[in-house]
Amino acid sequence: MIEVHDLHKTFKARTGPVHAVRGVGFSARDGEITGLLGPNGAGKTTTLRMLYTLMNPDRGSVRVDGLDFREHAAEVRARLGVLPDARGVYKRLTARENIAYFGRLHGLDDATIASRTETLASALQMHDFLDRRTEGFSQGQRTKTAIARALVHDPKNVILDEPTNGLDVMTTRGLREFLLQLRRENRCVIFSSHIMQEVAALCDRIVVIANGEVRAEGSPDELRARTGTQNLEDAFVRLIGSEEGLHA
Numbered sequence: 698m699i700e701v702h703d704l705h706k707t708f709k710a711r712t713g714p715v716h717a718v719r720g721v722g723f724s725a726r727d728g729e730i731t732g733l734l735g736p737n738g739a740g741k742t743t744t745l746r747m748l749y750t751l752m753n754p755d756r757g758s759v760r761v762d763g764l765d766f767r768e769h770a771a772e773v774r775a776r777l778g779v780l781p782d783a784r785g786v787y788k789r790l791t792a793r794e795n796i797a798y799f800g801r802l803h804g805l806d807d808a809t810i811a812s813r814t815e816t817l818a819s820a821l822q823m824h825d826f827l828d829r830r831t832e833g834f835s836q837g838q839r840t841k842t843a844i845a846r847a848l849v850h851d852p853k854n855v856i857l858d859e860p861t862n863g864l865d866v867m868t869t870r871g872l873r874e875f876l877l878q879l880r881r882e883n884r885c886v887i888f889s890s891h892i893m894q895e896v897a898a899l900c901d902r903i904v905v906i907a908n909g910e911v912r913a914e915g916s917p918d919e920l921r922a923r924t925g926t927q928n929l930e931d932a933f934v935r936l937i938g939s940e941e942g943l944h945a
């Protein structure tokens with residue numbers, strides 16, 4: 698369970714302050730997939746970075762499984778599996794070694810690492826490239842390696858920044874199936890996307906974000922009802938006031 702309360706973040710740019718996140722708040726429950734949906738530059742990545750304790754907010758708070766992210770930072774990190782926007786896999790290591798390295802950082806023993814690697818490699822269909830060095834990997838192979846690495850310690854909460862970015866249709870379908878599996882395992886899953894169809898296909902709850910603010914939060918049905926529209930595409934356009942990001 699992840700509870701986000703009134704997050705703010707302003708960056709200083711040469712041209713003046715950029716108010717990237719302006720009072721974002723929402724809850725993401727266990728056993729549900731929560732989608733953070735918004736156009737480019739809406740503040741999704743900045744919000745997620747604050748959630749996974751990479752960046753300090755100017756104001757606001759986050760609780761993960763009831764634990765405050767400032768008071769219990771180490772415990773919060775242990776409960777999170779994160780796919781950051783920069784995937785950053787180690788080029789000289791194989792996919793398996795990348796996963797094992799993170800496993801050791803989390804203090805796991807070799808047997809646990811081996812069994813978790815097997816589970817994740819099967820779920821993500823990685824066996825063809827598991828023992829290859831990641832140098833030269835396709836984007837999909839890199840993303841899968843980064844996801845497996847993020848989940849090696851079996852975290853209850855999973856945060857993924859645009860997980861399907863740059864992936865082909867088949868890889869995207871496989872990844873969707875994987876996210877649904879995480880939901881069946883009763884994990885709390887948050888992912889960001891600027892593609893409405895992506896979010897509509899997967900999410901139990903959608904947080905629509907634009908210009909650093911939450912424009913609406915609810916199930917797909919609730920968002921349709923609130924905007925008085927028949928389909929989510931129209932609802933999204935009404936909520937953000939533009940057609941940006943509607944098409945993949």
Ligand SMILES: Nc1ncnc2c1ncn2[C@@H]1O[C@H](COP(=O)(O)OP(=O)(O)OP(=O)(O)O)[C@@H](O)[C@H]1O
Pocket residue numbers: 708709710715716717735736737738739740741742743744891
């Ligand atoms: N380190 C930074 N310094 C200055 N401005 C930043 C920084 N990081 C983000 N921003 C600005 O904050 C705003 C929100 O950016 P953010 O990356 O959070 O958006 P996003 O919703 O993830 O967009 P995208 O879908 O394009 O990834 C943008 O205007 C961006 O230029």
